[in-house]
Amino acid sequence: MSCALVVGGISGLFSDHLAGFRLFGFVHYLVPGGHETAGYAGLVVLGTALAVVTGRIGRAR
Template identity: 45%
Template sequence: MTSSTPTSPLAALSHVVSFALVVGGGSGLLHEWWGWLHFMGFVRFLVPDGYEVYGYVVMVVVGAAVGAAGGALDERSRG
């Protein structure tokens, strides 16, 4: 069911950031574990050398948290 109330700009931005973090972290994990699917190459600059797996896991967790916060903002603004 769709709503006629538009999404707030902050909620929309949080959804975009969440998507980038979750997909980037997931593709980074796949690249580290199996050596393929390095979909979003810029995320390698966000994690320190030697801690790639931990950094990508943190990216996925933070992305999920940002997405949940954006969803809560969206629900709160719709009342």
């Protein structure tokens, strides 16, 4: 899941700045209109944080 958020956020940033490039269409529904750049960057940060937390939990066991 965290990988999908990171890749989807990066894909959204690319589609926001390069018109016509759409790899993951689901991220369009996760980000409110008018706040695309901040929303996609937030998805990248959220996915990265989720990956770090789950990695630490996995190592602790």
